[in-house]
Amino acid sequence: MRTIFCLGLLLITSRSYALAADAKPETISPAGQTQVSLVDGKWHVNGQVTYPGTKAEGLLMNVRMVNSTFEDRRRPEFDVEANTAAFLAQIPSYAAHGVRAFTLCLQGGMPGYEGAVNSAFAPDGSLRQEYMDRIRRVIEACDRQGMVVILGCYYQRQSGVLKDENAVRAGLVNVVQWIRDNGLTNVVLETANEYPHRGFVHEVLRSPEGQAGLLRLAKQTWPQLLVSASGYGDGKLHAPVAEAGDFLLIHFNGTPVEEIPTRIAALRKYGKPIVCNEDDKTGRTAARAAELCVENGASWGLMLNQLNQYQPFIFQGADDDPVVYARLRELTIPSKPEPQRQATGMKFLPPDVDWDHPVYQTSFEEPADLEDWRLEGGLRMSVAGGNLVLESRPGSTKSEANANHLVCWLTQEVPADFLLEFSVRPENRQQGLNIVFFNTRGLHGESIFDPALAPRDGLFKQYHSGDLNGYHISYWAAGRGTANVRKNRGFHLVAEGTDLVTDGPAGDFQTVRLYKHDGTIRCTVDDALSVAYDDDGTTFGPVWTHAGWIGLRQMGHTVRCQYGHLKVWPLTSGK
Known part of the structure; x- marks a missing residue:
């Protein structure tokens, strides 16, 4: 039996990751109560396989919520705290409908307009305390609900904040150490969102070899952390990236529903869990995409651009898309036995x-x-x-x-x-x-x-x-x-x-x-x-x-x- 754990340290003697110069020290929270792991290719939470006795057993159904922690330093009038609080209030609703993970990102996602400045990183790769506190608040809320967080580091529209490739590497190391030192045991890492994207200004982020090197760097920094990087919306990954990660992160935005089984089949040669953590389909089409992923042994993730991604960000729980969430619940909740x-x-x-x-x-x-x-x-x-x-x-x-x-x-x-x-x-x-x-x-x-x-x-x-x-x-x-x-x-x-x-x-x-x-x-x-x-x-x-x-x-x-x-x-x- 092959088991890979993402576990917090039992004893923390110092903090070695870099905070931005204006950051204030804070109390380190105790080790998390929700622990995510991979056992023989199946996702486990607290030692139990996810969704036992259902079609989705061992999978990690998820939703992209990268703008739940959004900020724009060019628009100080945006109420950052109210936005995050609105999402936190709906976590139980998402969880009740089969969602077991959320994707967050330290550089957010597309907010519906260009030019936003939304990054947890300072130019040298150190971490901005205020942003990290907000991220941690969401992670800990998920922890209390027994949920996993796929934490993304770099996003194409914000990567230019980092001054050079050394800063990119330093930023990654700082994030891994921050996860470790805060005992956030319900977190897995996404080093970059759609790494081949031309919007990345650093070669180390957008090239398959560079991205594979970042994945290896993350593993060297903390071997217990589960890591991956997501590809384009065509459901494909370059071999160096697929081989360097613990699991395969893919997107299905540009993939027709009927082609999903073929894309999944093409990735099975790597022998790793497959997780789609971004698909912008909606309604019945999205529900069918989720079904096909589950039928073919892959986890599926929803991205609702018009509600959760673009301003004004709206978080309504399962009411975001009742058709999709009803299907997620059907796929992940065991059929009720007769009392x-x-x-x-x-x-x-x-x-x-x-x-x-x-x-x-x-x-x-x-x-x-x-x-x-x-x-x-x-x-x-x-x-x-x-x-x-x-x-x-x-x-x-x-x-x-x-x-x-x-x-x-x-x-x-x-x-x-x-x-x-x-x-x-x-x-x-x-x-x-x-x-x-x-x-x-x-x-x-x-x-x-x-x-x-x-x-x-x-x-x-x-x-x-x-x-x-x-x-x-x-x-x-x-x-x-x-x-x-x-x-x-x-x-x-x-x-x-x-x-x-x-x-x-x-x-x-x-x-x-x-x-x-x-x-x-x-x-x-x-x-x-x-x-x-x-x-x-x-x-x-x-x-x-x-x-x-x-x-x-x-x-x-x-x-x-x-x-x-x-x-x-x-x-x-x-x-």
Whole structure:
């Protein structure tokens, strides 16, 4: 098995790359949490092949967003920060539709007019701090989403900023060292965009031999970094460039759709992963281009000139081109298996609970009992009559209550395997939906209270499709009839059972128990099985076997609900 890693240094003792003379030193960020690698010619992120179980397995579907960090020093009125912020806000939307990488560039791209001055390089090849800070902010945002960045160095319209070929080489070395020293483990390098372009003023950039030399220089500077250079829009590369890079970067702007398979086939002789990271087709034509790339084992990348490339730069997530992004999602998202449906209603008594040693218990007798709980969203939490009371602002319909969702987290970490028990009494059993989150952690194993995670205020997608992994069960959903188990991140429905709360005894408390042992999940209401799920670790990711946090969620239209006598026990099998 051949594995090539792009990994950050565990210990950084100094910074050896050159910053422009006016640059101010900054704190080096910790090593990245998203690590990209190549294993036997397939792309992997954090040790897992990309898009497992799909047609695009092992590929890197991407979008060119080189002007998300654009500046023009001749037009100071352009709001650089607002432009970058607009892109950052849409990264989750692109990611949700199958995009796993973005191409950025330290000299941007064509903004729709000539004469712009947009470069992270000073004339001597040193790096301009302000520009690099902006680039790093985008890279780190991608890192948090588990995404890769194809970072370009030189662009034909800006290469003249560099005073000579020595500056070009120095600039490349500075970029490689900057990536390494900042621990940006989700980055691969594109030394030049369309290297044969006549717009490059330096021979070392536009000649195949010179470009191959730059690729070798990058590898000598940091052998672990994955590097390549992109060719013209005809999908072709010169042999010296193809042989010097770790993967093959091609463009399909000028390539008719029907010729894509032939162009890909011609590159297979190099035995390296093929990544198209620029194709300006749109709509159905672009969707077909993506299909053909995937069918022929190549990654594909979209470039939307009129929206993302040319001013005014527009970033709308998947709404940029709904047809293309819908197809990307189809190619990269596994087809959903039917949720498990097991018989419900029978008695289920947990077999291996350590009843004598609860890890947490409370009776909610006084306000001090709330110190172990943290409320996100909603109106308030309080204690009354020996119960926890969670309330949202009143709303008579689901739509009116959308802004009132809440999650109340137990701040104590709970073992991976456990039994949770609590009593519950909704104010109105015919209106509302309640959920339990469990085994919940950050995507990279963080505490859910880690300040580096995105803020949460009760909005549902922040919990099921944000930066948290875990499970949740909707044990009560008035009007739906089912109790559901979902696996996160991704809101994947994996099991359906029976809602035993809606038609429960009016005015009475019911006892909910949630049992979790490895992949075995059982939820009961008054000892009757409500929903069951057996996670085999092959559906929507691995079994969540980590310790984590438990949260009680109410959708806004629940309005008010009481909980009592909450306890958590470990399992004897986990001792």
